[in-house]
Amino acid sequence: MKSGVCLSLSSLVDAGSALIYMFIQHVLIFLFKWPPPPGPEYPKSPKGRIAIIGAGVTGISSAAHAIAHGFDVVIYEQSDTVGGVWTRVNETSGLQINSLLYRFHPAVLWSSSFPSRDEVVHQVRKIWEEYHLEPRTRFNTPVKSVRRVKGTGLPPHGDPSSPRSRWIINDGEDGIFDAVVATWIIPRNVVVGALIAGQPAGREWPIWLTWQKVITWWNYRDVPELVPARIGLFETTPIVNDEFAKVVKSGKCRYVRGDIVRFTNGGVRVKVRRRQEKPGEGKAEREYAGDLVVLATGFKRPPFDFFQDELFPKGYDGPNLYLQGFSTEDWSVLTTNATFQHGMGSVGHVHIGIYMRILFTFLMDTKTRPTRQEMKLWVDIVRFIKRDAPGGAFSFFTYTELSASLVVHFGFL
Structure with a gap:
């Protein structure tokens, strides 16, 4: 009975939110x-x-x-x-x-x-x-x-x-x-929300350095290896996706920093980089097996x-x-x-x-x-x-x- 009541309340809240939104x-x-x-x-x-x-x-x-x-x-x-x-x-x-x-x-x-x-x-x-x-x-x-x-x-x-x-x-x-x-x-269409976009002058004021650390911790607290070592929050466009961090944390997805060497019959060969290393500095080569390759390289500006x-x-x-x-x-x-x-x-x-x-x-x-x-x-x-x-x-x-x-x-x- 309690489960049914909770479900009904949840449905009412969702319906009310949809009406307000419209x-x-x-x-x-x-x-x-x-x-x-x-x-x-x-x-x-x-x-x-x-x-x-x-x-x-x-x-x-x-x-x-x-x-x-x-x-x-x-x-x-x-x-x-x-x-x-x-x-x-x-x-x-x-x-x-x-x-x-x-x-x-x-x-x-x-x-x-x-x-x-x-x-x-x-x-x-x-x-x-x-x-x-x-x-x-x-x-x-x-x-x-x-x-x-x-x-x-x-x-x-x-x-x-x-x-x-x-x-x-x-x-x-x-x-x-x-x-x-x-x-x-x-x-x-990136953005965590108005809080991130509220940087008033694009400069690293002390309060914004603190705020940057808070935002970074909040989004990557369980997967700190995803945080770039050299690029700050107010230096490039962040891609915010809560689900991706959860997938990496659960082990369903491996996040590898590296430079692609070539495709192989069994997957892809990569020069693996540590978090602190820049692109091109990777030395150790590893081959990652896979049945499918997805090229998610984005769009080139005309x-x-x-x-x-x-x-x-x-x-x-x-x-x-x-x-x-x-x-x-x-x-x-x-x-x-x-x-x-x-x-x-x-x-x-x-x-x-x-x-x-x-x-x-x-x-x-x-x-x-x-x-x-x-x-x-x-x-x-x-x-x-x-x-x-x-x-x-x-x-x-x-x-x-x-x-x-x-x-x-x-x-x-």
């Missing part, structure tokens, strides 16, 4: 979702034209924000479908963080706290269809060149009386654009060689960009999530819409447009503030830092 999402949709255009022919008199490179989470979200605010877009996608890298992962893949932190667009409605790949792709496609982006998408169209229209651009490149760039994508078949947004996203070199000069190339997204040479070039290296926070969250609104502001109000000197000064100031950051001034960023930068920027507009 209620929160509907409130967010009501408050922040902008209505889609009434038809694919809108807007008839756009405020501007924006080229979006990539039809993944970031690209579709950026395009939907633009359409909803009266801008026309053209989306360039090298594959034959929307969804980006999410369409190229295993169907069992899913979010490792709560989906409330992965609301890449206000219209998103998750059915669970940790949705799988198929649901993520479904939400991307839903927004793509709802905001009439299908006729504006060019599939199987890799971007090979992004060229500034001759005679346009910030001084001294163009006419000082008209300091605004115009852009041509590839052969110019889709006309001239007022701005270009290059997007990308990694579907790993190159930006279609942009002109002058847009990303040495010292001000990715990730050393204005507000971590805009080219310091031209504010009409935005690289949302495309220059991200390491950090803590969700790459699929509200900052996508905030970046687009900043771009809209630049396009519509000449008084808000920053000069090259102002954009580079911002980068230099952040470098100075984070000069002692172990992960680098821009190579490692937390979501709190990113949010603070955007909020402060809006305060000065």
Whole structure:
């Protein structure tokens, strides 16, 4: 009887949590979702034209924000479908963080706290269809060149009386654009939560050194051999997975640090490294037997060689960009999530819409447009503030830092 009562209470708690979760999402949709255009022919008199490179989470979200605010877009996608890298992962893949932190667009409605790949792709496609982006998408169209229209651009490149760039994508078949947004996203979605992402300035303050040790102990207290010897918590992107640590602790999985020598008929031969040794320093060779090899090597960041070199000069190339997204040479070039290296926070969250609104502001109000000197000064100031950051001034960023930068920027507009 007691077991039945406990089971019923547990079911009631789960049902109540699900209702609260759905209620929160509907409130967010009501408050922040902008209505889609009434038809694919809108807007008839756009405020501007924006080229979006990539039809993944970031690209579709950026395009939907633009359409909803009266801008026309053209989306360039090298594959034959929307969804980006999410369409190229295993169907069992899913979010490792709560989906409330992965609301890449206000219209998103998750059915669970940790949705799988198929649901993520479904939400991307839903927004793509709802905001009439299908006729504006060019599939199987890799971007090979992004060229500034001759005679346009910030001084001294163009006419000082008209300091605004115009852009041509590839052969110019889709006309001239007022701005270009290059997007990308990694579907790993790391983060322990807001506590980790709350590092305020990326620097090793004494309190954060203590906090780093607490977090490390909490997550790896039973498997200390998994903790990297030379890389700190605020230096690279951690992959947080409670189940993996449990599997290693139980002995069902062996974690081996090493450099792969070659595959053999019976498995794989590895130069084993101790925890303190760097890659390449392993000396003792061992062969590990196995019937199946899984190559879990992740994704390679796509190159930006279609942009002109002058847009990303040495010292001000990715990730050393204005507000971590805009080219310091031209504010009409935005690289949302495309220059991200390491950090803590969700790459699929509200900052996508905030970046687009900043771009809209630049396009519509000449008084808000920053000069090259102002954009580079911002980068230099952040470098100075984070000069002692172990992960680098821009190579490692937390979501709190990113949010603070955007909020402060809006305060000065």
